[in-house]
Amino acid sequence: VSADASDAIDGRLLAEGRHQDLVARHFDALRDRARLRLGPGDGDDVVQDAVLRLLRELRRGKSYPVPFRVVAHNVLTWTIREWLAGRVADPGPLPDGWDVPADEAGFAELESRDAIERAIEPLPSRDREVVRLRYVEGEEIAGIAERLRMTRNAVDQALYRGRRALKESWLDG
Amino acid sequence: MDDPVMGLFEEFAAARARGERPDPLAYVERAGDGAEELRLMLDRLLAGAPGVEPSPEAAAIVSAIAEGEPALLGLRRHRRLRVDAVVDGLVARLGLDPADRPRVKRNYQRLEGGLLDPRRIDPRLRDAIAGALGIPGRDLAIGGPPASPTPAAPAGAAFARALGPAEAAPEPPTERAGEPDEVDRLFGLA
Numbered sequence: 001v002s003a004d005a006s007d008a009i010d011g012r013l014l015a016e017g018r019h020q021d022l023v024a025r026h027f028d029a030l031r032d033r034a035r036l037r038l039g040p041g042d043g044d045d046v047v048q049d050a051v052l053r054l055l056r057e058l059r060r061g062k063s064y065p066v067p068f069r070v071v072a073h074n075v076l077t078w079t080i081r082e083w084l085a086g087r088v089a090d091p092g093p094l095p096d097g098w099d100v101p102a103d104e105a106g107f108a109e110l111e112s113r114d115a116i117e118r119a120i121e122p123l124p125s126r127d128r129e130v131v132r133l134r135y136v137e138g139e140e141i142a143g144i145a146e147r148l149r150m151t152r153n154a155v156d157q158a159l160y161r162g163r164r165a166l167k168e169s170w171l172d173g
Numbered sequence: 174m175d176d177p178v179m180g181l182f183e184e185f186a187a188a189r190a191r192g193e194r195p196d197p198l199a200y201v202e203r204a205g206d207g208a209e210e211l212r213l214m215l216d217r218l219l220a221g222a223p224g225v226e227p228s229p230e231a232a233a234i235v236s237a238i239a240e241g242e243p244a245l246l247g248l249r250r251h252r253r254l255r256v257d258a259v260v261d262g263l264v265a266r267l268g269l270d271p272a273d274r275p276r277v278k279r280n281y282q283r284l285e286g287g288l289l290d291p292r293r294i295d296p297r298l299r300d301a302i303a304g305a306l307g308i309p310g311r312d313l314a315i316g317g318p319p320a321s322p323t324p325a326a327p328a329g330a331a332f333a334r335a336l337g338p339a340e341a342a343p344e345p346p347t348e349r350a351g352e353p354d355e356v357d358r359l360f361g362l363a
Contacts, residue, residue: 027235036197042292115217
């Protein structure tokens with residue numbers, strides 16, 4: 001399932017009010033990020049708070065200008081931020097403006113697709129496409145080679161350049 | 174392959190591409206000196222990742238949270254297991270004395286209800302609970318139920334919320350007279 005198709009499924013679940021099904025589709029990634037940031041113990045606690053907040057937000061019937069996955073990860077980020085600031089006892093409503101981009105990056109800052117796009121901007125277009133297919137769409141190397149009519153070795157080399165760009169942008173930038 | 178961190182990053186991405194559910198923490202553990210670097214890279218990769226068909230465990234946890242129940246209780250109900258079956262599994266898996274079974278049951282029920290700090294329990298108990306429930310270890314979620322707010326406690330947020338005022342008092346080191354034993358250590362009471 002491509003990223004766009006996945007977003008479409010989210011949109012359908014949102015429209016049908018199937019909030020638990022919608023949130024469950026993102027639970028693994030949210031939990032994994034919470035555990036990466038805070039460790040398994042606190043991460044598990046914080047992700048439960050984030051899920052609770054998400055479900056409350058959804059019940060309010062809000063609509064969002066971005067894919068739901070961006071909303072979900074934004075809520076997690078806010079919840080982690082509050083946890084780190086010591087405001088952890090009450091997973092109450094999110095603060096005003098949490099869903100309004102605070103700066104130019106705004107939501108996009110939190111979306112891996114855009115973060116990847118920005119990081120690989122300097123690369124040739126073929127390399128960018130390879131990186132997109134691999135890290136955004138999750139395609140296998142053999143599939144990428146076939147789709148783009150490249151050798152497997154050429155795909156590997158493009159991915160090498162892509163990883164280097166991601167690392168430079170995400171860690172060194 | 175480029176440096177080891179990027180090698181692990183690629184391996185993680187490849188596993189996801191195959192539709193697997195790789196545990197990022199397991200990859201970070203393998204990264205040695207590059208652990209922090211890999212942690213940041215994986216966090217960025219996962220941020221806003223497209224939704225996937227949820228595992229039954231993920232669906233059960235979200236459902237439990239929505240219902241205001243502890244996640245661990247939701248997982249047990251999802252597996253259609255009685256408490257006694259889980260406790261029998263724990264006693265057997267941990268090689269405990271059958272005479273300790275009542276204490277194991279009482280402590281498990283407290284853990285399931287969010288009345289014990291999940292961060293203090295022994296990793297062997299986590300593994301045994303996952304095994305007794307028949308779920309992958311990484312899918313085990315232990316935390317308190319979303320309840321009314323209480324003042325912050327040294328434990329996790331959900332755990333802290335689960336505590337009533339009386340229960341929020343510090344736990345006695347052990348329920349019995351004498352030195353803490355294996356059951357106390359497993360449940361983080363020692």
